Amino acid sequence: MRLEKIDGLLTLFYDGSEELYNQKLDDELEKAYNKQTDDDDQSLETWESWDLSDACKKYYRRRQSWQQIVVVELVTVIPRFTFKRCKNIRRVIFANTVIRIEECAFHDCNNLVYIKWSMNLLFIGDQAFDACDLLSIFIPPRCEYIGFSAFSFNESLTILNVPQTTELSEDVAFETELTKEAPVEVDEDGSYLFSENAEVNYWIKNINSEEKYSLHRICCSFYPLIEDIYTIVEAKGPGAFMEENNIGITPSRYLEENPYAGTTELDIMRDYIITMMGDLE
Template identity: 45%
Template sequence: MADTLRRIEDWVFSWCTSLVFIKFLRNLEFIGTFVFSNCTSLTSIFIPPSCREIGYIPFTYCRKLLIFQVPQHTSLGYLALDTCAALFKASPFGPVPPHEIETGYTDEVTAWIKNVHGDDEEYALHRACCSFNPMTDIIYEIVKKQGLKSFKKPNGIGITPLRYLEENPFADIDQSAVVKRYVLDLMGIEYNMRE
């Protein structure tokens, strides 16, 4: 999508059942109602920090959607992730019939989605790998503290930092370079980024 795009209006990608990947760019401010409804092949969405609002039921029946990274300040519309089977299967909530959903339930789900990684050090690498601007040096410093095994540690919904890096459209991190730097550092050999 072009950097000039600021809004995605209602129903734009609805029923694009082969849509697997989408990269939003830096100026997106609004995602409308039912925009990605029935995009049954979509597995991950990374919302940029510029996005202030996501409308009503934008991801309904995105059955494979498991990774949904959204900034804390982004307003999520009512039932933003309704019937996202993969995400709800991994959540503490489970699917709830539409006639039983109340505003409190929606608010609770929204709070959980925005805090999947929490604030503790245990999921620092997850937060770094799924951020809008992942940085090699930050990722390396976390791996240096937590060890290489931290790349494969699943969070509460079963996603590893490595998978976040693979699916994050904003990531341009060479995991093998991070590993090489880590090993050479352990051996006391200075890592040259140009190698």
Template identity: 50%
Template sequence: MRVATVDGLVTLFYDGSRELFNEELDEEWMQKAGDNGYDCETWEEWNLSNECKVYWRERETWQQVIVVDGVTEIPAWTFQRCKNIKRVIFSNTVVRIKQWAFSFCSSLFFIKLSINIEVIELGAFCNCNLTSVFIPPRCREIETAAFANNYDLTLFHVYPHTQLGMNLLSETKLMKDSPFKLNRLGDHRNTKEVNNFNWMKKINNDEKYSLHRVCSSYQPIKQDIHVIIQQEGLRAFAIKNKMGITPSRYLKENPFANVIEKDIIQDYIMKLMGELE
């Protein structure tokens, strides 16, 4: 485990060699938080043990986490309430993220998941600051509330075979702005949530949204995009789906995309002019 500055962020290179979560010190901190009305900005003034203060000071220094090769799972609660973490990049050896692992990381706005991720457990990324999430195709299960309370989350790409838990996206912009209606009972697994999941899993199952499907897929291929814009023209980049999202936004926010719209358009125009084979 080492710490270094990467891209201007204090970065923890997580190798799993040390247990980062201490249940006793977490409970001590939470008890004092309750006593102080959860005004957590003043925690340094609380009557905490020196050990507890050292523990939380370290957790607040981390701004980025890079999970190194060889790590296969992130243990439960490992980074819970590490409020200054902004980005997390997982190595492709990670297959499971356990419950509440990154919950309440209130500054976390970017994650790049392992392409081999299989399970994301209960509440793993709840109460973060994510705006877009792209789930790799090998993921077979995402448990209850894993991405709940990411209030500005508007892009969520998931494959049809992935099993989704209840309240997965509750209190997100995506659910609030969904074109589907709530059922009259308003139960936990309501019609709006189910219909929204079905719609997302089909990735806009309409021929006019073919560019959306390519741009939101895992590692979009430039050649596939060229085929579509040769048929539909560059206007296909401007077509919005039911959520008001364009293919350009899928491409821009997809952490697995190794192409950008500007390069695609430039190549397409050059080909039209006969300057590119």
């Protein structure tokens, strides 16, 4: 493992050579947290003033220093709880050797806004990214399973593109902006009922399945192809980029937020204009 400043962020290059999570010290921190008397004011931001051992403070201080995680080649598994409660992590970049991310691996990393996934990822465990701050997620096409509450409480999450073949557990995106729009019955607190997980999961996978959303479907795929996008724009015109689907997202936004998109809307429009000018000659 090594630390280095990259793009102004203190970056941990994770190679799996060290066990980063300490159950005993985490339990000590959790116990101290639960002792706070003012429930409304409970916050981990004040942990330095708590009655904690020096070992616990040193452990937690180290974990709060990391701002970016780069998982290096040859690492295949991120063990459970590895980066739990590392609240200052903003970005995670996985090597393509990673195939499994285990339970709660990035749980409560509530400043995490960006992930570049491994192309070969097969498994995302329960609550792996619960209570982070992800806005958009593009699941790799080989992913076989996403566990319980894997992306729950990412409150601003509005884009979750999941392959049809990926199995989804319950509450994968519970309490997110996306599932607030799911067309299912909700309970008294505004969340959908547990019994309707299958319906919600089907809806997540098929938001853009209607033919009128063909450009959305291409732009939100893991690898949007310029040829496919251009074919739709040529038929519908550049205004197709502005068409919102039934949850209010445009193809432009899918394309802009997809880190795997090899093209941009500007590229498409440039080609479109050049072609139209050629047709007019």
